[in-house]
Amino acid sequence: MPLARRRDVRYSEDMSVERDKFRDECGVFGIYGHPEAANLTYLGLYALQHRGQESAGIACSDGKTIHVEKAMGLVADVFTEARLRRLPGDIAIGHVRYSTTGSSQLKNAQPFFAGTHRGSLALGHNGNLVNAMRVRAELEARGSVFSSTSDTEVILHLIARSQADSLIDAAAAALSDLHGAYSLVLMNEGQLLGIRDPRGFRPLSLGRIKEGYVLASESCAFDLIGATFVRDVDPGEFLLIDQSGLHSYFPLPVTSPAMCIFEHVYFARPDSLVFGQHVSRVRKELGRRLAQEAPADADIVVPVPDSGMYAALGYAQEAGLSYEQGMVRNHYVGRTFIEPKGSIRHFGVKVKLNAVREVLEGKRVVVVDDSIIRGTTSRKIVAMLRAAGAREVHMRVSSPPTSWPCYYGIDTPTRRELIASSHTVDEIRRYVGADSLAYLSLKGLLEAVGKDDGYCAACWTGRYPVEFPGQGVRQLNLFEHRERA
Secondary structure (H helix, E strand, O other): OOOOOOOOOEEEEOOOOHHHOOEOOEEEEEEEOOOOHHHHHHHHHHHOHHHOOOEEEEEEEOOOOEEEEEEEOOHHHHOOHHHHHOOOOOEEEEEEEOOOOOOOOHHHOOOEEEEEOOEEEEEEEEEEEOOHHHHHHHHHHOOOOOOOOOOHHHHHHHHHHOOOOOHHHHHHHHHOOOOEEEEEEEEOOOOEEEEEOOOOOOOOEEEEEOOEEEEEOOOHHHHHHOOEEEEEOOOOOEEEEEOOEEEEEOOOOOOOOOEEOHHHHHHOOOOOEEOOEEHHHHHHHHHHHHHHHOOOOOOEEEEOOOOOHHHHHHHHHHHOOEEOOOEEEOOOOOOEEEEOOOOOOOHHHHOOEEEOHHHHOOOEEEEEEOOOOOOHHHHHHHHHHHHOOOOEEEEEEOOOOOOOOOOOOOEOOOHHHOHHHOOOHHHHHHHHOOOEEEEOOHHHHHHHHOOOOOEEOHHHHOOOOOOOOOOOOOOOOHHHHHHHO
Protein backbone atom coordinates (compact mmCIF):
# COMPACT_ATOMS: atom_id res chain seq x y z
CA MET A 1 0.00 0.00 0.00
CA PRO A 2 1.24 3.58 -0.61
CA LEU A 3 3.21 5.26 2.12
CA ALA A 4 1.41 7.98 4.00
CA ARG A 5 3.27 11.28 4.20
CA ARG A 6 4.57 11.74 7.73
CA ARG A 7 6.00 14.89 9.21
CA ASP A 8 9.38 13.25 9.82
CA VAL A 9 9.83 12.28 6.17
CA ARG A 10 10.83 14.76 3.47
CA TYR A 11 9.63 14.31 -0.09
CA SER A 12 12.00 16.03 -2.46
CA GLU A 13 11.66 16.55 -6.19
CA ASP A 14 14.82 15.72 -8.12
CA MET A 15 15.96 19.27 -8.68
CA SER A 16 19.61 18.40 -9.22
CA VAL A 17 20.50 16.11 -12.10
CA GLU A 18 17.49 16.14 -14.44
CA ARG A 19 16.34 19.68 -13.68
CA ASP A 20 19.83 21.05 -14.32
CA LYS A 21 19.69 19.84 -17.92
CA PHE A 22 17.73 20.98 -20.93
CA ARG A 23 14.74 18.65 -20.90
CA ASP A 24 13.95 16.32 -23.78
CA GLU A 25 10.90 17.48 -25.66
CA CYS A 26 8.67 14.70 -27.02
CA GLY A 27 8.89 11.63 -29.20
CA VAL A 28 6.53 10.60 -32.00
CA PHE A 29 5.99 7.32 -33.82
CA GLY A 30 3.71 6.21 -36.66
CA ILE A 31 3.13 2.98 -38.54
CA TYR A 32 1.06 2.07 -41.60
CA GLY A 33 0.16 -1.34 -42.96
CA HIS A 34 1.03 -3.74 -40.16
CA PRO A 35 -1.50 -6.02 -38.42
CA GLU A 36 0.22 -5.44 -35.05
CA ALA A 37 0.34 -1.67 -35.38
CA ALA A 38 -0.46 -0.93 -31.74
CA ASN A 39 2.05 -3.43 -30.36
CA LEU A 40 4.84 -2.13 -32.59
CA THR A 41 3.95 1.45 -31.68
CA TYR A 42 4.25 0.49 -28.03
CA LEU A 43 7.75 -0.86 -28.70
CA GLY A 44 8.66 2.20 -30.76
CA LEU A 45 7.61 4.48 -27.92
CA TYR A 46 9.60 2.34 -25.50
CA ALA A 47 12.71 3.07 -27.59
CA LEU A 48 11.85 6.78 -27.54
CA GLN A 49 11.17 6.93 -23.80
CA HIS A 50 14.21 9.18 -23.24
CA ARG A 51 12.41 11.94 -25.16
CA GLY A 52 9.52 12.17 -22.70
CA GLN A 53 8.59 10.49 -19.45
CA GLU A 54 5.43 12.28 -18.31
CA SER A 55 2.77 10.64 -20.45
CA ALA A 56 2.34 8.14 -23.26
CA GLY A 57 -0.42 7.52 -25.78
CA ILE A 58 -1.37 5.52 -28.86
CA ALA A 59 -4.11 6.02 -31.44
CA CYS A 60 -4.96 3.12 -33.76
CA SER A 61 -7.35 2.76 -36.70
CA ASP A 62 -9.15 -0.38 -37.77
CA GLY A 63 -10.28 1.32 -40.99
CA LYS A 64 -13.56 2.56 -39.55
CA THR A 65 -12.79 3.91 -36.08
CA ILE A 66 -9.81 5.49 -34.38
CA HIS A 67 -9.25 4.09 -30.90
CA VAL A 68 -7.15 6.10 -28.42
CA GLU A 69 -5.45 5.05 -25.18
CA LYS A 70 -3.25 7.42 -23.18
CA ALA A 71 -2.28 8.06 -19.58
CA MET A 72 0.31 9.67 -17.35
CA GLY A 73 3.46 7.65 -16.77
CA LEU A 74 6.10 5.63 -18.57
CA VAL A 75 5.30 3.56 -21.64
CA ALA A 76 5.71 0.19 -19.90
CA ASP A 77 3.40 1.30 -17.08
CA VAL A 78 0.71 2.84 -19.27
CA PHE A 79 0.32 0.04 -21.82
CA THR A 80 -0.75 -3.24 -20.32
CA GLU A 81 -1.74 -6.18 -22.53
CA ALA A 82 -5.40 -5.37 -21.84
CA ARG A 83 -4.92 -1.79 -22.97
CA LEU A 84 -3.15 -2.82 -26.16
CA ARG A 85 -5.98 -5.24 -26.98
CA ARG A 86 -8.30 -2.22 -27.08
CA LEU A 87 -6.28 -0.83 -30.02
CA PRO A 88 -7.13 -2.90 -33.12
CA GLY A 89 -6.03 -1.97 -36.62
CA ASP A 90 -3.06 -1.63 -38.95
CA ILE A 91 -2.48 2.14 -38.73
CA ALA A 92 -1.26 3.77 -35.53
CA ILE A 93 0.52 6.78 -34.11
CA GLY A 94 2.11 7.16 -30.69
CA HIS A 95 3.55 9.87 -28.51
CA VAL A 96 5.70 10.23 -25.39
CA ARG A 97 5.65 13.61 -23.76
CA TYR A 98 7.65 15.96 -21.68
CA SER A 99 5.73 19.23 -21.48
CA THR A 100 7.23 22.17 -23.32
CA THR A 101 3.89 23.95 -23.53
CA GLY A 102 1.03 22.90 -21.35
CA SER A 103 1.35 21.53 -17.85
CA SER A 104 1.93 17.92 -16.90
CA GLN A 105 -1.68 16.75 -16.81
CA LEU A 106 -3.68 14.03 -18.55
CA LYS A 107 -5.60 16.62 -20.56
CA ASN A 108 -2.33 17.48 -22.32
CA ALA A 109 -1.30 13.89 -23.06
CA GLN A 110 -1.12 13.00 -26.75
CA PRO A 111 -2.15 11.90 -29.34
CA PHE A 112 -4.98 14.43 -29.50
CA PHE A 113 -8.19 13.19 -31.11
CA ALA A 114 -11.05 15.03 -32.82
CA GLY A 115 -14.16 14.13 -34.76
CA THR A 116 -14.49 16.45 -37.76
CA HIS A 117 -16.65 16.94 -40.84
CA ARG A 118 -14.08 14.89 -42.79
CA GLY A 119 -13.94 12.06 -40.24
CA SER A 120 -11.79 11.40 -37.21
CA LEU A 121 -8.25 12.72 -36.75
CA ALA A 122 -5.46 11.93 -34.30
CA LEU A 123 -2.30 13.99 -33.95
CA GLY A 124 1.07 13.76 -32.18
CA HIS A 125 3.53 16.67 -32.09
CA ASN A 126 7.17 17.16 -31.20
CA GLY A 127 8.14 20.83 -31.09
CA ASN A 128 6.81 24.21 -30.05
CA LEU A 129 4.72 26.76 -31.94
CA VAL A 130 5.93 30.28 -31.23
CA ASN A 131 2.68 32.01 -32.28
CA ALA A 132 0.26 29.45 -30.83
CA MET A 133 -1.07 31.80 -28.16
CA ARG A 134 -2.14 34.41 -30.72
CA VAL A 135 -3.72 31.84 -33.05
CA ARG A 136 -5.53 30.17 -30.17
CA ALA A 137 -6.99 33.52 -29.06
CA GLU A 138 -8.26 34.13 -32.60
CA LEU A 139 -9.84 30.66 -32.72
CA GLU A 140 -11.50 31.13 -29.35
CA ALA A 141 -12.91 34.46 -30.53
CA ARG A 142 -14.52 32.55 -33.41
CA GLY A 143 -16.06 30.00 -31.07
CA SER A 144 -13.47 27.24 -30.76
CA VAL A 145 -13.38 25.50 -27.39
CA PHE A 146 -10.08 24.04 -26.18
CA SER A 147 -9.78 21.17 -23.72
CA SER A 148 -6.03 21.41 -23.08
CA THR A 149 -3.28 23.96 -22.57
CA SER A 150 -1.05 22.46 -25.26
CA ASP A 151 -0.09 24.25 -28.47
CA THR A 152 -0.68 20.97 -30.34
CA GLU A 153 -4.44 21.37 -29.98
CA VAL A 154 -4.21 24.57 -32.02
CA ILE A 155 -2.97 22.53 -35.00
CA LEU A 156 -5.84 20.08 -34.64
CA HIS A 157 -8.43 22.88 -34.50
CA LEU A 158 -7.05 24.51 -37.63
CA ILE A 159 -7.08 21.23 -39.56
CA ALA A 160 -10.60 20.42 -38.36
CA ARG A 161 -11.91 23.85 -39.41
CA SER A 162 -10.36 23.67 -42.88
CA GLN A 163 -12.71 23.28 -45.84
CA ALA A 164 -9.96 21.77 -48.01
CA ASP A 165 -10.83 18.57 -49.84
CA SER A 166 -7.86 16.45 -48.77
CA LEU A 167 -5.97 15.79 -45.55
CA ILE A 168 -2.78 17.12 -47.16
CA ASP A 169 -4.42 20.39 -48.18
CA ALA A 170 -6.10 20.82 -44.79
CA ALA A 171 -2.82 20.26 -42.95
CA ALA A 172 -0.94 22.61 -45.27
CA ALA A 173 -3.55 25.35 -44.80
CA ALA A 174 -3.37 24.94 -41.01
CA LEU A 175 0.42 24.97 -40.82
CA SER A 176 0.75 27.98 -43.12
CA ASP A 177 -0.65 30.03 -40.20
CA LEU A 178 1.76 28.60 -37.63
CA HIS A 179 5.42 29.27 -36.95
CA GLY A 180 8.03 27.40 -34.97
CA ALA A 181 9.10 23.80 -34.61
CA TYR A 182 6.96 20.79 -35.43
CA SER A 183 7.50 17.20 -36.39
CA LEU A 184 4.04 15.68 -36.65
CA VAL A 185 2.36 12.32 -37.08
CA LEU A 186 -1.26 12.73 -38.18
CA MET A 187 -3.80 10.06 -39.08
CA ASN A 188 -7.38 9.57 -40.12
CA GLU A 189 -9.14 6.25 -40.49
CA GLY A 190 -7.17 5.25 -43.59
CA GLN A 191 -4.12 7.50 -43.98
CA LEU A 192 -0.91 8.32 -42.11
CA LEU A 193 0.83 11.64 -42.58
CA GLY A 194 4.32 12.64 -41.38
CA ILE A 195 5.22 16.34 -41.44
CA ARG A 196 8.38 18.26 -40.63
CA ASP A 197 8.47 22.06 -40.39
CA PRO A 198 10.27 23.98 -43.16
CA ARG A 199 13.33 24.63 -40.99
CA GLY A 200 13.50 21.03 -39.80
CA PHE A 201 14.08 21.95 -36.16
CA ARG A 202 13.13 18.53 -34.76
CA PRO A 203 14.05 15.17 -36.34
CA LEU A 204 11.69 12.77 -38.09
CA SER A 205 12.72 9.62 -39.95
CA LEU A 206 11.07 7.21 -42.39
CA GLY A 207 11.51 3.45 -42.17
CA ARG A 208 10.20 0.29 -43.82
CA ILE A 209 8.89 -2.85 -42.16
CA LYS A 210 7.82 -5.66 -44.49
CA GLU A 211 5.11 -4.10 -46.68
CA GLY A 212 4.45 -1.25 -44.26
CA TYR A 213 6.04 2.08 -43.37
CA VAL A 214 7.11 3.59 -40.09
CA LEU A 215 7.85 7.13 -38.90
CA ALA A 216 9.80 8.00 -35.75
CA SER A 217 11.63 10.83 -34.06
CA GLU A 218 14.77 8.68 -34.00
CA SER A 219 15.99 5.64 -35.89
CA CYS A 220 16.59 3.67 -32.66
CA ALA A 221 12.84 3.01 -32.68
CA PHE A 222 13.23 1.18 -36.00
CA ASP A 223 15.96 -1.07 -34.66
CA LEU A 224 13.80 -2.40 -31.84
CA ILE A 225 10.92 -3.46 -34.10
CA GLY A 226 13.08 -4.83 -36.95
CA ALA A 227 12.35 -1.98 -39.36
CA THR A 228 14.87 -0.59 -41.85
CA PHE A 229 15.86 3.06 -41.89
CA VAL A 230 15.08 4.61 -45.28
CA ARG A 231 15.79 8.33 -44.90
CA ASP A 232 15.02 11.48 -42.95
CA VAL A 233 11.79 13.27 -43.69
CA ASP A 234 13.06 16.45 -45.30
CA PRO A 235 12.43 19.91 -43.82
CA GLY A 236 9.06 21.13 -45.08
CA GLU A 237 8.08 17.68 -46.38
CA PHE A 238 4.62 16.16 -46.00
CA LEU A 239 4.80 12.36 -46.38
CA LEU A 240 1.41 10.79 -47.01
CA ILE A 241 1.06 7.01 -46.68
CA ASP A 242 -2.10 5.29 -47.84
CA GLN A 243 -3.19 2.14 -49.67
CA SER A 244 -1.63 3.39 -52.91
CA GLY A 245 1.80 3.85 -51.34
CA LEU A 246 4.08 6.69 -50.27
CA HIS A 247 3.55 10.24 -51.55
CA SER A 248 5.80 13.25 -50.94
CA TYR A 249 4.65 16.89 -51.00
CA PHE A 250 6.25 20.25 -50.25
CA PRO A 251 3.27 22.63 -49.93
CA LEU A 252 4.89 25.30 -47.72
CA PRO A 253 7.41 27.99 -48.73
CA VAL A 254 11.03 26.82 -48.73
CA THR A 255 13.36 28.44 -46.20
CA SER A 256 16.84 27.82 -44.82
CA PRO A 257 17.09 24.84 -42.44
CA ALA A 258 17.76 25.28 -38.71
CA MET A 259 18.08 21.78 -37.26
CA CYS A 260 18.54 21.60 -33.50
CA ILE A 261 22.21 20.80 -32.94
CA PHE A 262 21.47 19.93 -29.30
CA GLU A 263 20.00 16.67 -30.62
CA HIS A 264 23.60 15.62 -31.30
CA VAL A 265 24.98 17.06 -28.07
CA TYR A 266 22.46 15.59 -25.63
CA PHE A 267 18.92 14.68 -26.62
CA ALA A 268 19.14 11.85 -29.12
CA ARG A 269 20.14 8.34 -28.19
CA PRO A 270 23.73 7.58 -29.26
CA ASP A 271 22.55 4.59 -31.30
CA SER A 272 20.32 6.80 -33.45
CA LEU A 273 20.87 8.28 -36.88
CA VAL A 274 19.74 11.91 -36.66
CA PHE A 275 19.96 14.60 -39.36
CA GLY A 276 21.94 12.15 -41.48
CA GLN A 277 24.62 11.63 -38.81
CA HIS A 278 25.34 8.82 -36.39
CA VAL A 279 24.96 10.42 -32.96
CA SER A 280 27.68 8.29 -31.34
CA ARG A 281 30.20 9.35 -34.00
CA VAL A 282 29.35 13.03 -33.59
CA ARG A 283 29.69 12.87 -29.80
CA LYS A 284 33.06 11.14 -29.99
CA GLU A 285 34.21 13.82 -32.43
CA LEU A 286 33.01 16.51 -30.00
CA GLY A 287 35.26 14.93 -27.39
CA ARG A 288 38.22 14.77 -29.75
CA ARG A 289 37.85 18.44 -30.67
CA LEU A 290 37.52 19.31 -27.00
CA ALA A 291 40.78 17.49 -26.21
CA GLN A 292 42.52 19.42 -28.98
CA GLU A 293 41.18 22.76 -27.79
CA ALA A 294 41.44 22.19 -24.02
CA PRO A 295 44.02 19.58 -23.01
CA ALA A 296 44.65 18.88 -19.32
CA ASP A 297 47.48 17.31 -17.34
CA ALA A 298 45.53 14.38 -15.96
CA ASP A 299 45.57 10.63 -15.33
CA ILE A 300 42.07 9.55 -16.34
CA VAL A 301 38.98 10.76 -18.21
CA VAL A 302 35.60 10.18 -16.56
CA PRO A 303 32.20 10.84 -18.17
CA VAL A 304 29.11 12.21 -16.47
CA PRO A 305 26.77 9.33 -17.35
CA ASP A 306 24.99 8.79 -19.55
CA SER A 307 25.12 11.63 -22.07
CA GLY A 308 28.79 12.48 -21.51
CA MET A 309 30.06 8.97 -22.24
CA TYR A 310 30.85 9.18 -25.97
CA ALA A 311 32.35 12.66 -25.71
CA ALA A 312 34.55 11.45 -22.84
CA LEU A 313 35.61 8.45 -24.91
CA GLY A 314 36.60 10.73 -27.79
CA TYR A 315 38.49 13.02 -25.41
CA ALA A 316 40.39 10.09 -23.87
CA GLN A 317 41.31 8.64 -27.27
CA GLU A 318 42.57 11.96 -28.56
CA ALA A 319 44.45 12.82 -25.36
CA GLY A 320 45.95 9.35 -24.93
CA LEU A 321 44.46 9.04 -21.44
CA SER A 322 42.68 6.14 -19.78
CA TYR A 323 38.87 6.22 -20.06
CA GLU A 324 37.33 5.15 -16.75
CA GLN A 325 33.80 4.79 -15.41
CA GLY A 326 34.36 6.87 -12.30
CA MET A 327 30.66 7.43 -11.66
CA VAL A 328 27.76 5.00 -11.71
CA ARG A 329 24.24 6.11 -12.56
CA ASN A 330 21.15 4.63 -10.93
CA HIS A 331 18.61 4.30 -13.74
CA TYR A 332 15.81 3.01 -11.53
CA VAL A 333 14.80 6.21 -9.80
CA GLY A 334 11.44 7.94 -9.91
CA ARG A 335 10.90 11.69 -10.02
CA THR A 336 10.12 12.00 -6.29
CA PHE A 337 12.26 10.61 -3.49
CA ILE A 338 11.47 9.83 0.13
CA GLU A 339 14.28 11.62 1.90
CA PRO A 340 15.20 10.80 5.51
CA LYS A 341 14.57 13.31 8.24
CA GLY A 342 18.27 13.93 8.72
CA SER A 343 19.48 15.89 5.71
CA ILE A 344 21.86 14.13 3.31
CA ARG A 345 24.31 16.47 1.60
CA HIS A 346 23.79 16.67 -2.18
CA PHE A 347 20.95 14.13 -1.89
CA GLY A 348 19.47 14.89 -5.33
CA VAL A 349 22.74 14.06 -7.09
CA LYS A 350 23.69 11.11 -4.90
CA VAL A 351 20.43 9.30 -5.52
CA LYS A 352 21.22 9.40 -9.25
CA LEU A 353 25.03 9.23 -9.34
CA ASN A 354 27.65 7.62 -7.15
CA ALA A 355 31.44 8.00 -7.39
CA VAL A 356 33.73 4.96 -7.62
CA ARG A 357 36.49 5.57 -5.06
CA GLU A 358 38.71 2.78 -6.38
CA VAL A 359 38.86 4.52 -9.77
CA LEU A 360 39.22 8.09 -8.53
CA GLU A 361 41.39 8.03 -5.41
CA GLY A 362 44.64 9.90 -5.86
CA LYS A 363 43.96 10.62 -9.55
CA ARG A 364 43.96 13.80 -11.59
CA VAL A 365 40.56 13.56 -13.26
CA VAL A 366 39.11 15.09 -16.42
CA VAL A 367 35.34 14.93 -16.05
CA VAL A 368 33.39 15.39 -19.30
CA ASP A 369 29.77 16.57 -19.46
CA ASP A 370 27.65 17.65 -22.42
CA SER A 371 26.56 21.02 -20.98
CA ILE A 372 26.35 23.23 -17.92
CA ILE A 373 22.95 24.87 -17.51
CA ARG A 374 22.55 26.30 -14.01
CA GLY A 375 25.79 24.88 -12.66
CA THR A 376 24.29 23.32 -9.55
CA THR A 377 24.79 19.72 -10.68
CA SER A 378 28.35 20.36 -11.86
CA ARG A 379 29.19 21.86 -8.47
CA LYS A 380 27.88 18.78 -6.66
CA ILE A 381 29.59 16.37 -9.04
CA VAL A 382 32.95 18.06 -8.52
CA ALA A 383 32.45 17.89 -4.75
CA MET A 384 31.52 14.19 -5.05
CA LEU A 385 34.65 13.39 -7.05
CA ARG A 386 36.85 15.20 -4.53
CA ALA A 387 35.15 13.40 -1.64
CA ALA A 388 35.96 10.10 -3.38
CA GLY A 389 39.65 10.98 -3.38
CA ALA A 390 40.23 12.75 -6.72
CA ARG A 391 43.42 14.83 -6.39
CA GLU A 392 42.43 17.28 -9.15
CA VAL A 393 39.19 17.77 -11.08
CA HIS A 394 39.33 19.35 -14.54
CA MET A 395 35.89 19.91 -16.03
CA ARG A 396 35.41 19.78 -19.80
CA VAL A 397 32.13 20.50 -21.58
CA SER A 398 31.43 19.17 -25.08
CA SER A 399 29.39 22.22 -26.16
CA PRO A 400 29.79 26.02 -25.88
CA PRO A 401 28.49 27.98 -22.86
CA THR A 402 24.68 27.84 -22.87
CA SER A 403 23.58 31.46 -22.55
CA TRP A 404 20.16 31.62 -24.20
CA PRO A 405 16.89 29.69 -23.75
CA CYS A 406 15.24 27.60 -26.46
CA TYR A 407 11.80 28.44 -27.87
CA TYR A 408 11.51 25.55 -30.32
CA GLY A 409 10.38 22.56 -28.29
CA ILE A 410 12.86 22.20 -25.42
CA ASP A 411 12.07 23.03 -21.82
CA THR A 412 14.78 25.45 -20.76
CA PRO A 413 15.20 27.90 -17.91
CA THR A 414 14.84 31.63 -18.46
CA ARG A 415 18.00 33.42 -19.53
CA ARG A 416 18.69 34.78 -16.06
CA GLU A 417 18.78 31.18 -14.74
CA LEU A 418 21.48 30.15 -17.23
CA ILE A 419 24.79 30.57 -15.44
CA ALA A 420 26.76 31.34 -18.60
CA SER A 421 24.48 34.27 -19.44
CA SER A 422 25.88 36.33 -16.57
CA HIS A 423 29.20 34.74 -15.53
CA THR A 424 32.59 34.30 -17.15
CA VAL A 425 34.14 30.88 -17.59
CA ASP A 426 36.49 31.49 -14.67
CA GLU A 427 33.61 32.60 -12.45
CA ILE A 428 31.76 29.40 -13.34
CA ARG A 429 34.93 27.39 -12.62
CA ARG A 430 35.16 28.91 -9.15
CA TYR A 431 31.45 28.27 -8.53
CA VAL A 432 31.60 24.58 -9.51
CA GLY A 433 34.88 24.14 -7.64
CA ALA A 434 36.95 22.66 -10.48
CA ASP A 435 40.71 23.11 -10.89
CA SER A 436 40.08 24.08 -14.50
CA LEU A 437 37.05 24.46 -16.77
CA ALA A 438 36.83 24.63 -20.56
CA TYR A 439 34.03 24.48 -23.11
CA LEU A 440 34.13 23.34 -26.72
CA SER A 441 34.06 26.31 -29.10
CA LEU A 442 31.14 26.83 -31.45
CA LYS A 443 33.57 26.45 -34.34
CA GLY A 444 34.70 23.10 -32.97
CA LEU A 445 31.12 21.98 -32.47
CA LEU A 446 30.12 22.82 -36.04
CA GLU A 447 33.23 21.15 -37.42
CA ALA A 448 32.40 18.02 -35.42
CA VAL A 449 28.98 17.73 -37.07
CA GLY A 450 30.59 18.34 -40.45
CA LYS A 451 28.90 21.56 -41.53
CA ASP A 452 28.85 25.18 -40.47
CA ASP A 453 25.29 26.00 -41.52
CA GLY A 454 21.86 24.40 -41.49
CA TYR A 455 21.76 24.11 -37.70
CA CYS A 456 20.07 26.18 -35.00
CA ALA A 457 22.65 27.27 -32.41
CA ALA A 458 20.50 29.94 -30.74
CA CYS A 459 21.08 28.58 -27.22
CA TRP A 460 24.75 29.56 -27.63
CA THR A 461 24.53 32.59 -29.93
CA GLY A 462 21.16 34.19 -29.17
CA ARG A 463 20.45 34.35 -32.90
CA TYR A 464 16.95 32.90 -33.26
CA PRO A 465 15.91 31.73 -36.74
CA VAL A 466 12.21 32.29 -35.95
CA GLU A 467 11.26 35.31 -33.85
CA PHE A 468 9.50 34.45 -30.62
CA PRO A 469 6.98 36.92 -29.19
CA GLY A 470 7.42 37.56 -25.48
CA GLN A 471 10.95 36.19 -25.22
CA GLY A 472 11.23 37.15 -21.56
CA VAL A 473 8.66 34.49 -20.61
CA ARG A 474 9.74 30.92 -20.06
CA GLN A 475 8.26 28.99 -22.97
CA LEU A 476 6.92 26.19 -20.77
CA ASN A 477 3.22 26.56 -19.91
CA LEU A 478 2.56 29.62 -22.05
CA PHE A 479 -1.18 29.20 -21.97
CA GLU A 480 -1.12 28.88 -18.19
CA HIS A 481 0.63 32.28 -18.08
CA ARG A 482 -2.20 33.74 -20.11
CA GLU A 483 -4.96 32.06 -18.11
CA ARG A 484 -3.53 33.41 -14.84
CA ALA A 485 -3.24 36.93 -16.24
